[in-house]
Amino acid sequence: MSRRRLGYLLKHAHLRLTQLTGPALEPYGIDGRELAVLHVLDEADPLSQQEAARRLRIDRTTMVALIDTLEGKQLVSRRPHPDDRRKNMVELTTRGRDTLRDGGQAVEEAERAFLAKLPADDAALLRELLDRLI
Amino acid sequence: MSRRRLGYLLKHAHLRLTQLTGPALEPYGIDGRELAVLHVLDEADPLSQQEAARRLRIDRTTMVALIDTLEGKQLVSRRPHPDDRRKNMVELTTRGRDTLRDGGQAVEEAERAFLAKLPADDAALLRELLDRLI
DNA sequence: TATTGTTATACTCTATAACTATA
DNA sequence: TATAGTTATAGAGTATAACAATA
Numbered sequence: 001m002s003r004r005r006l007g008y009l010l011k012h013a014h015l016r017l018t019q020l021t022g023p024a025l026e027p028y029g030i031d032g033r034e035l036a037v038l039h040v041l042d043e044a045d046p047l048s049q050q051e052a053a054r055r056l057r058i059d060r061t062t063m064v065a066l067i068d069t070l071e072g073k074q075l076v077s078r079r080p081h082p083d084d085r086r087k088n089m090v091e092l093t094t095r096g097r098d099t100l101r102d103g104g105q106a107v108e109e110a111e112r113a114f115l116a117k118l119p120a121d122d123a124a125l126l127r128e129l130l131d132r133l134i
Numbered sequence: 135m136s137r138r139r140l141g142y143l144l145k146h147a148h149l150r151l152t153q154l155t156g157p158a159l160e161p162y163g164i165d166g167r168e169l170a171v172l173h174v175l176d177e178a179d180p181l182s183q184q185e186a187a188r189r190l191r192i193d194r195t196t197m198v199a200l201i202d203t204l205e206g207k208q209l210v211s212r213r214p215h216p217d218d219r220r221k222n223m224v225e226l227t228t229r230g231r232d233t234l235r236d237g238g239q240a241v242e243e244a245e246r247a248f249l250a251k252l253p254a255d256d257a258a259l260l261r262e263l264l265d266r267l268i
Numbered sequence: 269t270a271t272t273g274t275t276a277t278a279c280t281c282t283a284t285a286a287c288t289a290t291a
Numbered sequence: 292t293a294t295a296g297t298t299a300t301a302g303a304g305t306a307t308a309a310c311a312a313t314a
Contacts, residue, residue: 017144061274086271087313111139117266134146218295219290
């Protein structure tokens with residue numbers, strides 16, 4: 001048998017994809033993790049930092065630095081929650097929305113290039129299968 | 135559309151699998167990366183450190199520490215290449231072969247648990263598709 | 269008492285640069 | 292000059308612990 005481990009396949013597939021998406025995002029001044037944050041905020045805006053962190057399954061302390069960076073780039077803004085002043089509500093700026101749209105297109109293109117080795121059906125199926133595993 | 139990014143899916147699928155394989159390997163005193171090294175050595179033993187590194191697509195400096203660890207656990211042994219004394223030939227010890235066999239079974243079981251959400255056909259297909267992408 | 273954001277800190281994984289010994 | 296292994300080091304990315312403000 002001697003086939004490659006599933007862990008190896010997942011790790012290196014991710015690695016190869018990142019080698020495409022990283023450069024693709026460079027013109028927009030963000031990386032994949034930052035785009036993911038913009039994405040969850042676009043789905044449900046505004047979110048508290050902790051809610052955003054939970055949706056991406058990252059630690060809230062990691063989210064602090066991520067939001068710091070995005071705020072520094074003026075892609076998101078923080079404001080205190082009106083009813084619970086422990087919380088920061090984070091929302092996309094206009095510029096953040098534009099960056100999400102353009103960066104998102106760039107990533108989709110990179111994904112298409114990455115998946116070009118597969119027939120379109122299989123590419124869709126791969127995404128579907130991974131989605132069911134998470 | 136708003137589906138999750140392929141990068142996110144790959145990253146978190148790997149993360150979840152690691153949460154199963156890590157504990158599964160603990161009784162054998164190794165982690166997934168170390169098992170992967172044992173695996174390439176089993177396929178083509180002996181290999182120079184650099185050849186082993188190339189097969190796993192990791193840096194030769196990373197391989198040094200990895201082999202150090204495995205040698206410390208007496209799972210592999212180094213000896214100088216007879217014709218080129220710059221090279222270290224690395225080979226499995228008997229104990230290394232045993233650990234590979236038992237650890238490999240533990241990982242396969244963890245993979246099966248991870249893939250249990252999918253029909254068997256789809257699980258095999260997922261592996262096949264990932265393999266074609268790398 | 270518990271929660272949110274924050275900071276300081278440490279750990280893992282990885283790669284780059286420079287060294288050595290060989291070729 | 293080039294290559295294999297090694298070491299020192301630095302950069303991501305991540306998490307844990309402790310703190311302040313607020314609930």
